[in-house]
Amino acid sequence: MxxxxxxxxxxxxxxxxxxxxxxxxxxxxxxxxxxxxxxxxxxxxxxxxxxxxxxxxxxxxxxxxxxxxxxxxxxxxxxxxxxxxxxxxxxxxxxxxxxxxxxxxxxxxxxxxxxxxxxxxxxxxxxxxxxxxxxxxxxxxxxxxxxxxxxxxxxxxxxxxxxxxxxxxxxxxxxxxxxxxxxxxxxxxxxxxxxxxxxMPPQTEETLTYILGKQFPDMQTRAREQLTGLFLDLQLKAENGEISTKCLDLRGLLAALRTVRQGLSPVQALRMGIVNKSFDIFEKEIISDVVATRIPDNWTGTDIFGELK
Ligand SMILES: Nc1ncnc2c1ncn2[C@@H]1O[C@H](COP(=O)(O)OP(=O)(O)O)[C@@H](O)[C@H]1O
Ligand SMILES: [Mg+2]
Known part of the structure; x- marks a missing residue:
């Protein structure tokens, strides 16, 4: 075939x-x-x-x-x-x-x-x-x-x-x-x-694991779990009307991860790919907190991809 x-x-x-x-x-x-x-x-x-x-x-x-x-x-x-x-x-x-x-x-x-x-x-x-x-x-x-x-x-x-x-x-x-x-x-x-x-059904842990795995086969398991969790947290908050869908941006998340490969820290990358998609200071704060609970400030590219090539 x-x-x-x-x-x-x-x-x-x-x-x-x-x-x-x-x-x-x-x-x-x-x-x-x-x-x-x-x-x-x-x-x-x-x-x-x-x-x-x-x-x-x-x-x-x-x-x-x-x-x-x-x-x-x-x-x-x-x-x-x-x-x-x-x-x-x-x-x-x-x-x-x-x-x-x-x-x-x-x-x-x-x-x-x-x-x-x-x-x-x-x-x-x-x-x-x-x-x-x-x-x-x-x-x-x-x-x-x-x-x-x-x-x-x-x-x-x-x-x-x-x-x-x-x-x-x-x-x-x-x-x-x-x-x-x-x-x-x-x-x-x-x-x-x-x-x-x-x-179309919303994303689930299974679909997100698949998408991240396809795009980044070399991603560390722990990072994949945290990023999947991060997206699901945002999805739930959007469903409950706590935040808008501006930051519920899977494309942005994937783009951010590519910049981590380029050498940015995960927190910097997620700020561009997720947090800054909101232009409301209160909402932005909520999103920053969600990111911070999933992705520690001191994480580097190695925490996401292992040894950077
Ligand atoms: N079921 C899926 N299979 C593969 N990729 C998906 C799936 N759902 C979402 N994505 C990824 O999520 C991002 C956003 O998808 P997109 O088609 O633009 O969503 P929508 O048009 O529904 O807003 C893309 O990067 C895409 O690769
Ligand atoms: Mg669309």
Whole structure:
């Protein structure tokens, strides 16, 4: 079997699904010029059940909505799926002001004539990409109407003022939406009905141990336990509303650990990766205390990685 699927086999994902994934890739060519959009997501997604649900839904031509709190791996999962299906990725972040012009296109004057400069949804639809619709619940009205058309079961985008666009058979859309501890904007019912929805579980000791182990195979056991505990402490405090989710930043934690390899002390590194993500002095104090109880002030890189290479 293709080594690309090794991490699925490792997690005992259903062999029938893996086989169908391989068939999918064989059945759909990648158009020329799109190769650089097919990228390894840097981190394999960990979670057999979630992977199986997501793969089965996409194989059946469905679009996916990934919901859940921050740092539950929504974006990593979306990137893993595009990679597994062998499709180019188109990222659209709805956190910025995005409308139909960015999504479908705008008329521009080129070579003495009016031409359509294609937007990201248009291009994704055309080449059979995987469109990652990040923070889709933040979409403005103008964008929402494009999304309604894009995610229609007829698989063709019909927006007033534009030519009708038929979706390539391999095109899929994966929405992500943060919700959980603090209040968030809801997604309207008609849009939700166009997706199968996966509610991403929060991190556990097991998932964090796996993630840290994959990223830092040489980490000392005691350090891994303390860092896992640190993240779970923060997650619990966020769940209880004692802190916001600003410091609940797994990416920041991993980035901090890389700077420890570069020679910073663990406390300095965690200040940059976790503590300073809060801009509220009271919250910052709570976070500093959580860090201090898990990671002693006098720890050096050696306490995390053993002998530094
Ligand atoms: N189940 C998981 N498997 C692998 N990595 C994960 C998982 N959950 C979280 N991560 C890691 O956590 C960080 C944040 O993940 P991300 O996908 O950005 O979360 P979200 O989009 O839900 O906020 C990334 O560095 C990612 O590698
Ligand atoms: Mg995200």
């Amino acid at each position: 293709n080594s690309k699927f090794d991490f699925l086999e490792e997690q005992h994902v259903s062999p029938a699904l893996i086989l169908d994934l391989a068939h999918f890739a064989e059945a759909h060519d990648v158009p020329a010029g799109e190769e650089n959009r097919i990228t390894w997501p840097l981190m394999p997604f960990y979670g057999r059940e979630i992977l199986e649900m997501a793969i089965a839904a996409l194989l059946q031509g469905e679009n996916l909505l990934l919901t859940g709190a921050k740092a539950t791996g929504k974006n990593v999962l979306a990137e893993n799926l595009a990679w597994l299906f062998g499709r180019p990725v188109y990222n659209v972040s709805f956190h910025v002001n995005i409308g139909s012009a960015e999504l479908i296109g705008t008329d521009t004057f080129r070579d003495n004539e009016v031409q359509l400069r294609k937007g990201s949804i248009f291009r994704c639809a055309e080449v059979g990409g995987f469109g990652i619709l990040d923070e889709i619940n933040m979409a403005k009205n103008d964008a929402v109407s494009v999304l309604h058309a894009t995610l229609d079961y007829r698989r063709s985008i019909d927006v007033p003022g534009y030519e009708k666009i038929d979706l390539h058979p391999a095109a899929r859309f994966i929405g992500t939406m943060n919700y959980g501890y603090a209040g968030t904007r809801e997604l309207n019912e008609a849009l939700v009905s166009r997706f199968l929805v996966i509610d």
